Amino acid sequence: MVNTDLWQKVILIDDDSLLNLIHRKFLEIVGYHGTILEFHNGFQALEFIYREIETAPTIGKVIYLIILDLEMPTLNVWGFLERFQKLDPKVKGMFKIIVSSSSLNPEDINRALAYESVGEYISKPLTIEAFRRIIGDGIGVVGEK
Template sequence: MNKTILIVDDDPIVRMIIQKMIHNMDSSVNCHQCDNGEVALSVLETLRETIDDIVVLLDINMPVLNGWGFLDNLKKINLNSFTKFQLYIVTSSTDESDMLKAQSYPVIKKFYHKPLSKQDIGVILNSDEIT
C-alpha cells in the first residue's frame, strides 16, 4: 500500500526538511506540502478516491486556517472514504493548553514537538494502527 503524506505547516523550510527526511527513508511516499489548513483540506478533497494510506502532519499555528480550524473542518470530510487515515500534530508550541486541547480530538494519533527526529519519522512511516 502506498502512503500519501500531507505536511501542513506555514514554514517552507520545515516542510522541505520533513519531506527530505521522509524521502530519505522511503522514496515511494507521495508528499504534499500545504502552507495552511485550508490548502490541506482542499488536497484531502482531491484524494477522496485514493487507495493510499493518508497521513497528515499538522502544525497548529498557521495563518489563514490554523491547525485547530483544520481539525474542526475535518469533521465535514468523511474520513471513512480513506482506506487508512492518520493525523499527527507537529508543532513548536510548548503550551500545555495545546496538548490538552489536542486530547479532545480523537483523530489525533500523537502530539510531536518540532523538530521531528529521524526516529519520529520512522515511527510515523511504519505505523500500521488504523485511526
C-alpha cells in the first residue's frame, strides 16, 4: 500500500535528466501524487531548500524526501551533505535523504549512512519496486536507518 500522505514533496537531485525523468515516471506508477521537483546539482537544490524553509508551515515534521545522486559534477553528494548538516536540526528533521549511486564501494556507503539525515543508500538503477517501498514505507523517521 502506497502512503501518499507521507511525503509532501520528493526532490530528485541528479545531473542525469533522463534518469530524473525515469524516476519521475516510477513515482507516478507507484501512485505518488505529491509534488516532484528536479535539480541537476546540489547548489540548485540547496538554494531551493533555503527558500523553502523560510515559508515551511511545519518545521520539524518530515515532509520532504530527497533522492540524491552520489556523483555530480557540480557539488557532489559530500559537498551537499556537508552544507545540509549546517542547517538547524529542526529544519534538517524535515528532510529524509536517500543516496543513490552505481557505486558499491563500502566506503561510499558507510560514509553516506554516517549522516543522520541519510536514511538509505540505494544502488542504481532504482526500480519501480524500490520506489514502491520507499514511498510506501517512508523509510522511517530521521535517525532511523
